[in-house]
Amino acid sequence: MAKGKRDVIDVLKAIDRRIIFLLIALAVIIPLIFHLVFSIRTSPIVQAIFDKIEALPPGSKVILSFDYGPSTVPENQPMAEAIARHALQKDLKLYLVAVWATGPPQAEALITNVINADFPNKVYGCDWIHLGYKAGNQGLINAILLDLKAMYTTDIHGTPINSFEMMKDVHNLTDMSLIVCIGSGFPGVREWVQFAGDPGDIPVAAGVTAVEAPLLYPYYPRQLLGLLGGLQGAAEYEAALVTQYPQYQGKANCAQAVQLMGPQTVAHLVIIAFVIIGNIAFFGERRKQARSKKS
Amino acid sequence: MAHTAELWLGALLTLMIFSFLYKDNPFYKFAEHLFVGVSAAYWMVIGIWTTLMPNLVARIWPSAVRGIVNMPEDARPQYHFIIPAVFGILMLTRLVERVSWLSRWAMAFVIGYAAGTNFTRYLQSDFVGQIYNTMLPLIVKTNGGIAIGAIISSVVLLVGVICALIYFFFSKEHTGAFGAASRLGIWFLMVTFGAAFGYTVMARISLLTGRMQYLGEWLATIF
Numbered sequence: 422m423a424k425g426k427r428d429v430i431d432v433l434k435a436i437d438r439r440i441i442f443l444l445i446a447l448a449v450i451i452p453l454i455f456h457l458v459f460s461i462r463t464s465p466i467v468q469a470i471f472d473k474i475e476a477l478p479p480g481s482k483v484i485l486s487f488d489y490g491p492s493t494v495p496e497n498q499p500m501a502e503a504i505a506r507h508a509l510q511k512d513l514k515l516y517l518v519a520v521w522a523t524g525p526p527q528a529e530a531l532i533t534n535v536i537n538a539d540f541p542n543k544v545y546g547c548d549w550i551h552l553g554y555k556a557g558n559q560g561l562i563n564a565i566l567l568d569l570k571a572m573y574t575t576d577i578h579g580t581p582i583n584s585f586e587m588m589k590d591v592h593n594l595t596d597m598s599l600i601v602c603i604g605s606g607f608p609g610v611r612e613w614v615q616f617a618g619d620p621g622d623i624p625v626a627a628g629v630t631a632v633e634a635p636l637l638y639p640y641y642p643r644q645l646l647g648l649l650g651g652l653q654g655a656a657e658y659e660a661a662l663v664t665q666y667p668q669y670q671g672k673a674n675c676a677q678a679v680q681l682m683g684p685q686t687v688a689h690l691v692i693i694a695f696v697i698i699g700n701i702a703f704f705g706e707r708r709k710q711a712r713s714k715k716s
Numbered sequence: 717m718a719h720t721a722e723l724w725l726g727a728l729l730t731l732m733i734f735s736f737l738y739k740d741n742p743f744y745k746f747a748e749h750l751f752v753g754v755s756a757a758y759w760m761v762i763g764i765w766t767t768l769m770p771n772l773v774a775r776i777w778p779s780a781v782r783g784i785v786n787m788p789e790d791a792r793p794q795y796h797f798i799i800p801a802v803f804g805i806l807m808l809t810r811l812v813e814r815v816s817w818l819s820r821w822a823m824a825f826v827i828g829y830a831a832g833t834n835f836t837r838y839l840q841s842d843f844v845g846q847i848y849n850t851m852l853p854l855i856v857k858t859n860g861g862i863a864i865g866a867i868i869s870s871v872v873l874l875v876g877v878i879c880a881l882i883y884f885f886f887s888k889e890h891t892g893a894f895g896a897a898s899r900l901g902i903w904f905l906m907v908t909f910g911a912a913f914g915y916t917v918m919a920r921i922s923l924l925t926g927r928m929q930y931l932g933e934w935l936a937t938i939f
Binding site for chain 1: 737738759762766767770771786787788789833834837838840841842845846848849908911912915916917918919921922923924925926927928929932
């Protein structure tokens, strides 16, 4: 019996890492093929952002900053699209900006997937505008807190900024009712809080990659009114949106993150199983060594 | 046609990168080197067209880049932008050892500006702001009662912050009650690291899922 036990521990210790990779791959692929979806409950930290947008009167100005690149699109894009969809549904004015050079292509994807697809009647320059990327990191945020038009003299297409209806009564960031930063690093949410939210007393909401989320929780709820942490945060926002606006129920582009949470959950279960197996192997090995010392 | 070619290229490069999970091989090496080269070129082009041209050339010599760079039609030369241009050139003197000391002036300007700008903001948001965020009421009342959940949350936050700070306080020996608080601080730190690790796992699986979806889209074009 003891010999059998020892063999199991040796087998566990010798599991090839490629087997683990294979099982993780299967844990992701199989739920994707079978469209495995779990029900999602919106947590208070996500609900706070939803409620804020829900409470804003029509015509309020919301700045949506794309501070991420293609490498984090699976996490960040569903957040940006869900929030933009909600803001446009509420007839808020949407200002798309980027403090990352890789942000504008993500904004273009949002324009195709959300604005052109679901809100074709929204007018560019009246309901939404794309201001594009400007270099300067936190220096840019610092500058537009005082004078937005000094930095953004044109929109992304080169049209003079003052020719747009929705820019006429905008002078600086304090004219915004809400700043939403979708980010995955520096410059990002922290800089929007430090250089715009806190000094300008402007509400800041954020959606970030899961890696960054634990670093930003300390800002909630006083400096950040809410936070979408990783894919889970995005899925929770999508769930809240579908609950409030049932017309989005069943639309594939309104549940991107919810669909990805199926593979996510199964992969997590596999990882938890391996953590348990690893611990069994570790303690089994330690026990074996203690016994061999005694004998 | 262009989308299909893009899809094939992306899928093949993804598979080349994934092949490293089996073992190192020439396909992985090729994809890795291609990525590094393309990234370097991409950022150089981005730097020229989003920073150098609009923020420097378009300010000093607008007529030279009119129609190429987004700027107001009535833009006039702003000659004071020659000063940052000179500082930028000074930065390049690092390449010539005899005059490399000149780059320190530009560097001093950059560091001085960054330190001055960031100092007050970090002080307000990350120092004072975080202390303020920790000062939560320990007794939270709701309509006709007390909010047990909020009270527990406030107590955990307060105890966690104090114990974690004690762990990093090295001017007193960690013995007795002070040592116990320090050990509790370690536990709080470990739970934090565990949560951060869990989030990191979630992030990586999200990216893997995204890639798998992409490969699925590619396979759908074949079958």
